[in-house]
Each structure stands twice: as structure tokens, then as C-alpha cells.
Amino acid sequence: MHSTKGFSYIERSDGKPVCHVCYNVNNPFIPIMGASLVSIVENNSDMNFIFHIFTDGYSQENETLIAEVAKEFHCTCYLYELDMTPFKDFHIKVARFSRITYARLYMPKVLKEITPRFIYVDADAMCVHPLNDLWNLDMQGKAMGAVSEKPEAVTYRAGYLNLKSGKYFNDGIMLVDVEEWEHQQITEKCFSYQCEPKERFLGQSQDVLNLVFDGRNYFLPKQYNMYGGGSRDQGDSVFVHWTGRRKPWQMVLTDFDAQWRKYNELSPWPTVTNILPIKKPENYHDFQQWGRYQKAHGNMAGYIKGMFWYSWLRVRYKMHL
Numbered sequence: 001m002h003s004t005k006g007f008s009y010i011e012r013s014d015g016k017p018v019c020h021v022c023y024n025v026n027n028p029f030i031p032i033m034g035a036s037l038v039s040i041v042e043n044n045s046d047m048n049f050i051f052h053i054f055t056d057g058y059s060q061e062n063e064t065l066i067a068e069v070a071k072e073f074h075c076t077c078y079l080y081e082l083d084m085t086p087f088k089d090f091h092i093k094v095a096r097f098s099r100i101t102y103a104r105l106y107m108p109k110v111l112k113e114i115t116p117r118f119i120y121v122d123a124d125a126m127c128v129h130p131l132n133d134l135w136n137l138d139m140q141g142k143a144m145g146a147v148s149e150k151p152e153a154v155t156y157r158a159g160y161l162n163l164k165s166g167k168y169f170n171d172g173i174m175l176v177d178v179e180e181w182e183h184q185q186i187t188e189k190c191f192s193y194q195c196e197p198k199e200r201f202l203g204q205s206q207d208v209l210n211l212v213f214d215g216r217n218y219f220l221p222k223q224y225n226m227y228g229g230g231s232r233d234q235g236d237s238v239f240v241h242w243t244g245r246r247k248p249w250q251m252v253l254t255d256f257d258a259q260w261r262k263y264n265e266l267s268p269w270p271t272v273t274n275i276l277p278i279k280k281p282e283n284y285h286d287f288q289q290w291g292r293y294q295k296a297h298g299n300m301a302g303y304i305k306g307m308f309w310y311s312w313l314r315v316r317y318k319m320h321l
Contacts (some may be wrong), residue, residue: 002054002110005063005079007070016048019135020111020118024054024103031269032249033123034069039263040127041073047131050076052111054103054116056084068268079108086191090208091198101205104171105190108181116179116223123171125225125241126248126260134175134224142218143180144209146171147225157210160202165215165261171206172241173225175218186212230256246289251277253293277309281321283314 010018021040024032030053037051053066058079070077082103100267103293104120111118119134121127139145146169147151148154151312158168180185189212190205223236229241233256240256242248248260252275265271291306315321 002080002082004081006076008046008069008076009048009071009074010076011074014048016046017135018048018050019044019131020050020115020120020218022052022054022104022107022111023123025123026056026098026100026102027058027062029098029123030055030058030066031267032247034265034267034269035249035260036079036121036123036125036127037069037075038073038267039260040121040131040251041210042263042266043076043127043144044130044132046048047135048075049076049298050106050115052078052080054080054082054098054100054107054110056082056098056103060179063281064152065268071093072268075142077158079244089194091196091201091204093198093204097204102190102208104205105187105208105312108176108178109187112178112182116175117175119175120171120176122241124243124247125172125215125239126256126263127239128259129236129238130257131233131238134220137175137220137311139175139177139218143177143184143186144213144215145175145220147173147220147222147227149227156296157202157207161207161211163210164216167215167219168210169206169213169217169219170225170227171209171245172243175220175224229254246293249281250283251275251290253290279309279313281313281317284310284317287313 023033041049066077084099087099087102088101092099111310132163149168149170154168158166190208193208224238225241226233227235227243229240229242229246230237248257249272252258261272276284278288287306287310291303291310294306
């Protein structure tokens with residue numbers, strides 16, 4: 001089902017507790033994951049980390065840099081290359097997304113002999129405070145903990161999926177109890193949603209997991225998944241998560257965007273240096289996001305500039321120029 005490579009540089013005699021963290025990424029997203037991984041290590045000096053990185057394939061360059069980050073930051077990194085054949089009947093909602101997102105449904109099968117629990121983290125999430133409380137959290141016998149989506153999203157998505165509980169969580173950060181997950185056969189129940197028409201879903205793995213749990217998961221406090229790039233932050237965020245189109249590697253608008261750039265710079269992957277969106281036709285949406293942000297913060301000149309470039313680049317994109 002998978003092949004594994006490992007790079008371990010943990011000082012076993014230092015007495016620090018060991019925390020297991022998982023990612024699922026395709027090869028182009030590994031550099032983005034690198035900044036997330038560094039953010040976790042940098043904010044948790046009193047813990048050792050074993051990172052489990054699930055992929056559908058990776059380049060020799062990315063393998064080399066993962067080995068480098070393990071050595072530089074004194075952690076362990078395992079690379080799992082999955083045979084994606086068993087996942088081929090899961091739907092893909094948007095063409096730019098990868099089917100590797102469904103690996104999070106399978107992780108407990110791989111890790112059940114390794115760790116009793118793990119934290120799953122989306123590659124576009126950044127750790128900004130220690131993880132001790134999350135790692136040691138009592139989930140009261142639940143198989144998984146996740147943060148609820150905002151109320152309007154819960155109403156819409158739970159209604160669309162006909163969830164009896166009326167609850168709906170974001171699966172970008174999850175605390176997983178492996179034994180209870182296996183006991184409840186969560187993976188098997190998730191795989192029963194293969195071959196369903198994609199019109200049944202609004203998302204991908206997140207919808208499948210919500211259908212399986214239907215509110216029977218543990219709901220984490222919101223600071224453990226401050227989605228929207230930290231726009232609702234009140235100073236207590238643990239993970240900032242860039243849901244939606246706007247990403248910190250595309251442009252810098254907020255302090256959290258700038259903080260992500262710092263972790264990117266510390267990682268061995270190439271440093272992202274652009275502050276404004278790059279003026280390429282395929283990036284026209286970035287200028288729309290940038291312009292709207294300027295308008296929301298009272299900068300009408302910035303809004304006009306953003307919408308100009310959005311319109312011009314969109315025309316070029318549609319005309320294949």
C-alpha cells in the first residue's frame with residue numbers, strides 16, 4: 001500500500017515528550033508544508049517531533065530537503081509514498097485539488113503500531129503557540145477532535161449534507177485517537193462513500209468525515225484552527241490556517257502572512273520574496289483578493305490598483321495571452 005523512508009535526528013536521551021504530527025501533500029506542496037513544519041518546531045522547544053508526511057510521490061530534491069530539515073531541526077521525518085489506486089474512486093470537486101487529501105482518512109491504519117494519537121495539520125496552517133495542551137487534551141473517548149466551522153458555514157454545509165446533528169467541522173487540524181478511530185472503523189466508513197457522484201458533496205475529505213462522524217467527534221476550541229488566515233484571532237491562536245484562495249506565499253497583507261514568510265525563510269526550501277501578487281495572467285484572482293483587502297482597510301487607491309490588475313490579467317488569462 002505504501003513505501004517509507006525515514007530521517008531521524010531526535011536526541012533520544014533529552015527526556016522531552018514526543019509528539020506525532022501528520023501531513024498529506026503532493027510534491028508541489030511540499031515546500032509549503034516545510035514552512036508549517038518549521039513553525040511547529042520553532043514554537044515547541046520543549047517537545048520532540050516525529051513528522052509523518054503522506055504523499056502520492058515526491059522529487060529527489062524534496063526528499064533531500066526533508067532529510068535536511070530533519071537534521072537541522074533535530075526531528076524525525078517519515079516519508080510515505082502511497083499507492084493511490086485504492087483512492088481512485090473518491091471524488092475530486094475542483095480540478096486544482098489533489099486526491100492525496102484523502103490520505104488523512106487512511107493515516108491511522110499506518111500509524112496504529114507507532115503512536116496512540118497524532119495531530120493532523122493541513123500544509124497551509126502555521127503553528128504560532130505551543131502544542132502541549134492540544135497534545136495532552138482529554139477527548140473523553142472521542143475518536144477525533146476538530147474545530148467547528150463558522151455558524152453560517154455550518155448551517156449551509158450541514159444542511160446540504162443532511163447531517164442529523166446540524167454540526168460541521170473543519171478537518172484542517174485534527175487530533176486523532178488511533179485506537180478509538182480503529183474501534184469505530186472510521187476509515188472503512190469513509191471508504192464507503194467512494195463512487196458517490198461529486199454533486200453530493202461541497203468539499204472532499206472534509207465532507208466525507210463530517211458524514212461519518214455527524215457531530216459525534218470532539219469539538220476543539222477555535223484557537224486550534226484559526227481559519228481565514230487568522231482574521232478572527234484574539235491573541236490566543238495556536239494554529240493559523242489559510243483556508244480559501246488567499247495564501248501567504250502569494251502576497252503579504254497581515255502580520256500572520258509575514259510570520260509565515262519567516263518560517264519559509266528558515267526552511268531549506270527557496271525563500272518566497274514577493275510582497276505583492278506576481279503579475280502573471282494565472283494570478284488574476286490574487287489581485288482581486290489584494291484589492292478587496294485594501295478597500296476593507298480604507299485604501300481606495302490600493303483597491304483601484306488591485307482591480308485594474310485583476311481585470312487586465314483576467315483578460316489576458318481568458319485570451320491565453
